[in-house]
Amino acid sequence: MPNIIVIGGGASGIVASIIAGRRKAKVTLLERNDRIGKKILVTGNGRCNYTNFDMRLDYFHGSNRNFIDDVLKLFDRDDTLDFFEKLGIMPKIEEGKIFPMSLQSSSVLDVLRYELERLNVNVVTGAYVTEISKKKEFEVKIKSGEVFHSDKVIIATGGMAMPVSGSDGNGYKLAKEFGHSIITPTPSLVQLKLESDKLKAINGVKFEGLANLYIDSKLIRQEKGEILFTDYGVSGPPILQLSREAVRGMNEKRKVELELKLFDKSNEEFKDYLSKRFSYMPYKTVEIGLIGLINKKLIIPILKEINLDKSSLVKELTNVDLDKLANILTSWKFKVIGDKGWGQAQSTAGGILTQDIDPNTLESKRISGLYFCGEILDVDGDCGGYNLQWAWASGYVAGLNASK
Numbered sequence: 001m002p003n004i005i006v007i008g009g010g011a012s013g014i015v016a017s018i019i020a021g022r023r024k025a026k027v028t029l030l031e032r033n034d035r036i037g038k039k040i041l042v043t044g045n046g047r048c049n050y051t052n053f054d055m056r057l058d059y060f061h062g063s064n065r066n067f068i069d070d071v072l073k074l075f076d077r078d079d080t081l082d083f084f085e086k087l088g089i090m091p092k093i094e095e096g097k098i099f100p101m102s103l104q105s106s107s108v109l110d111v112l113r114y115e116l117e118r119l120n121v122n123v124v125t126g127a128y129v130t131e132i133s134k135k136k137e138f139e140v141k142i143k144s145g146e147v148f149h150s151d152k153v154i155i156a157t158g159g160m161a162m163p164v165s166g167s168d169g170n171g172y173k174l175a176k177e178f179g180h181s182i183i184t185p186t187p188s189l190v191q192l193k194l195e196s197d198k199l200k201a202i203n204g205v206k207f208e209g210l211a212n213l214y215i216d217s218k219l220i221r222q223e224k225g226e227i228l229f230t231d232y233g234v235s236g237p238p239i240l241q242l243s244r245e246a247v248r249g250m251n252e253k254r255k256v257e258l259e260l261k262l263f264d265k266s267n268e269e270f271k272d273y274l275s276k277r278f279s280y281m282p283y284k285t286v287e288i289g290l291i292g293l294i295n296k297k298l299i300i301p302i303l304k305e306i307n308l309d310k311s312s313l314v315k316e317l318t319n320v321d322l323d324k325l326a327n328i329l330t331s332w333k334f335k336v337i338g339d340k341g342w343g344q345a346q347s348t349a350g351g352i353l354t355q356d357i358d359p360n361t362l363e364s365k366r367i368s369g370l371y372f373c374g375e376i377l378d379v380d381g382d383c384g385g386y387n388l389q390w391a392w393a394s395g396y397v398a399g400l401n402a403s404k
């Protein structure tokens with residue numbers, strides 16, 4: 001059985017180590033932190049959304065979709081459920097998202113750690129890999145100067161999201177030294193910064209609505225759900241989902257706009273509604289007349305945005321006033337001017353070019369015996385358990401094939 005070094009003790013590296021360990025390979029897992037699985041603990045707000053009931057290719061992104069499809073077919077959602085159930089994790093489904101019944105990510109990490117221990121995987125923490133070379137066998141050097149030897153190496157160092165967890169993109173350098181190309185990594189599943197002088201005033205307001213992303217005036221993607229205004233822009237699941245394309249658009253210097261729909265209605269429909277609403281309360285000012293329709297914190301900023309005097313009586317509003325009011329409530333447009341960066345991002349778009357990796361084994365086509373898995377590859381998923389599904393699936397494929 002081969003002697004395998006796995007670099008990176010995150011979701012994908014841990015699964016790769018377990019799968020290879022079960023096949024009786026001699027596995028050494030090198031992790032730069034003082035413990036493994038740091039990022040797993042923060043997933044799903046500490047609850048670990050480890051996969052999703054609705055598993056389709058549409059929820060995954062990358063420049064080589066066939067590659068993603070091939071890998072996901074080798075270890076699908078049911079394989080994930082089965083793998084974890086046999087380790088003790090009972091699933092709990094919430095609107096398709098799957099969590100451990102305990103609702104604690106620490107349970108997921110605990111069962112993985114016990115399994116590594118049971119299989120006698122040699123977990124070495126505080127081991128920051130700085131160099132890998134291959135002669136007859138691989139030589140893996142860590143910061144302290146110590147050198148490890150193996151027949152196979154699996155690189156599972158993650159992408160660049162949440163660098164404090166250990167994944168700061170240093171793994172790309174290791175891959176480049178073996179001739180691998182990198183698709184420029186950009187933050188994904190990240191909050192967006194907007195251009196507006198109203199943000200301070202509306203900071204903290206949440207609403208259930210729609211977010212439409214436009215790039216160069218073309219609708220790219222629409223998402224629904226809870227949206228949160230912040231002092232820098234917007235957050236919330238729909239925004240995270242749109243962020244991948246928004247960030248890429250900005251990097252390409254294109255015009256990126258977000259349309260927020262507090263109400264999913266057409267301007268005409270909503271204008272009719274407002275006319276009817278105001279007919280019940282003609283004596284009210286527009287400021288008072290909007291109470292009960294939208295969050296109170298939004299009223300003044302919205303009226304300012306459309307230059308409508310807050311003390312105007314609703315019965316005196318002109319057709320143009322109603323039109324502007326209906327328009328902002330059904331289509332509030334903002335220019336997207338940035339993102340919250342790697343520190344806040346949950347995933348990495350881009351990474352190692354997958355054309356150079358065999359999708360059936362995850363072995364490098366350039367260096368035999370070298371494998372990759374997880375977020376370091378040019379694959380990323382939507383919010384909802386898809387990134388972890390990718391980590392488990394690719395970890396499985398790399399671990400299985402490296403141990404053959």
Ligand SMILES: Cc1cc2nc3c(=O)[nH]c(=O)nc-3n(C[C@H](O)[C@H](O)[C@H](O)COP(=O)(O)OP(=O)(O)OC[C@H]3O[C@@H](n4cnc5c(N)ncnc54)[C@H](O)[C@@H]3O)c2cc1C
Nearest residue numbers: 008010011012032043044129158166167374375385387388
């Ligand atoms: C806040 C947050 C919440 C998330 N929630 C979810 C969720 O609920 N569901 C979901 O599906 N996905 C979620 N994700 C995404 C998911 O956690 C990641 O996609 C996944 O963990 C990636 O696994 P990985 O093994 O590829 O990399 P990582 O988990 O990043 O692990 C890489 C490991 O390699 C180590 N390492 C790096 N370089 C070296 C080196 N040179 N030498 C030694 N070790 C090294 C790092 O310290 C790290 O431990 C979330 C991400 C974040 C940041």
